[in-house]
Amino acid sequence: MLKFNYHSHSTYCDGKNSLEEMAQSGIEKGLSYFGFSAHSPVPFDNDFGLQYSEIQNYLSETIRLKVKYEDKIKLFTSMEFDYIPKISEDILERAKEYNLEYIISSVHLVNSGNGLWFIDGSKQESYDNGLREYFGGDIRKAVKTFYNQTNEMISNVKPDIIGHFDKVKMHNKDRYFKENDPWYVDLVIQTIEMMKENDVICEINTRGLYKGRSNDYFPQTTWIKELAKRGVRVTISTDSHKEDEVDKLFVECWNDLKVCGHKEVWYFDGQWKSTAL
Ligand SMILES: [Zn+2]
Numbered sequence: 001m002l003k004f005n006y007h008s009h010s011t012y013c014d015g016k017n018s019l020e021e022m023a024q025s026g027i028e029k030g031l032s033y034f035g036f037s038a039h040s041p042v043p044f045d046n047d048f049g050l051q052y053s054e055i056q057n058y059l060s061e062t063i064r065l066k067v068k069y070e071d072k073i074k075l076f077t078s079m080e081f082d083y084i085p086k087i088s089e090d091i092l093e094r095a096k097e098y099n100l101e102y103i104i105s106s107v108h109l110v111n112s113g114n115g116l117w118f119i120d121g122s123k124q125e126s127y128d129n130g131l132r133e134y135f136g137g138d139i140r141k142a143v144k145t146f147y148n149q150t151n152e153m154i155s156n157v158k159p160d161i162i163g164h165f166d167k168v169k170m171h172n173k174d175r176y177f178k179e180n181d182p183w184y185v186d187l188v189i190q191t192i193e194m195m196k197e198n199d200v201i202c203e204i205n206t207r208g209l210y211k212g213r214s215n216d217y218f219p220q221t222t223w224i225k226e227l228a229k230r231g232v233r234v235t236i237s238t239d240s241h242k243e244d245e246v247d248k249l250f251v252e253c254w255n256d257l258k259v260c261g262h263k264e265v266w267y268f269d270g271q272w273k274s275t276a277l
């Protein structure tokens with residue numbers, strides 16, 4: 001089994017270990033390919049993203065490590081970009097400027113028009129407060145805005161990898177909507193069709209599951225099957241923020257992909273390629 005992970009964080013953003021510790025752990029766990037994907041800088045005060053003043057240090061450290069460990073593991077430089085309409089920078093332009101080797105793009109902050117709804121993180125109350133404050137508690141409107149923003153990201157940016165595309169369900173926990181509500185299913189299917197149309201790779205993110213924040217992957221198993229049916233390409237991401245997380249649930253996810261009807265999984269060795277599951 002080929003092992004890889006292109007979605008990881010470090011002390012340059014909200015991770016707990018240095019880039020070098022993450023790379024060393026990748027080697028220990030037998031990964032062939034490992035990508036650094038710091039949360040991109042965003043133009044407002046925050047404690048999760050790479051700071052603008054640290055961009056050059058981040059980039060040169062990834063290059064130093066790439067050379068230092070080249071006979072043990074193949075390392076790649078990337079970022080996980082936040083797509084926030086009217087706020088985030090031009091992702092393709094930045095990726096080119098920073099010489100990134102692939103792009104992950106995700107939605108963590110939903111632009112309501114009068115404030116940003118934070119759907120990620122460990123606190124349910126920030127989800128609940130944002131829903132009330134920015135959408136008057138209208139969950140359908142809020143979730144629709146999330147998926148519209150995701151669709152816009154897919155068609156405008158066409159990133160290599162779409163990060164945890166149904167994360168908006170994480171703090172819901174069946175409280176505001178059910179994941180089989182027809183209006184919700186319609187939104188998800190539309191986004192899956194959008195991924196197919198734009199030929200992007202959908203990550204299957206294991207983090208929610210190993211952190212105990214979710215009882216399924218992002219996206220959940222129902223959608224993993226739908227991705228297989230519609231022929232959307234997938235990769236496995238651990239979204240590791242600590243050294244012991246670099247391959248967490250990778251093997252389990254590999255097997256679950258097969259069970260869900262996938263025949264192959266995509267990996268990057270300088271180019272995107274598929275390998276049989
Ligand atoms: Zn993310």
Ligand SMILES: [Zn+2]
Nearest residue numbers: 007009080239
């Ligand atoms: Zn991440």
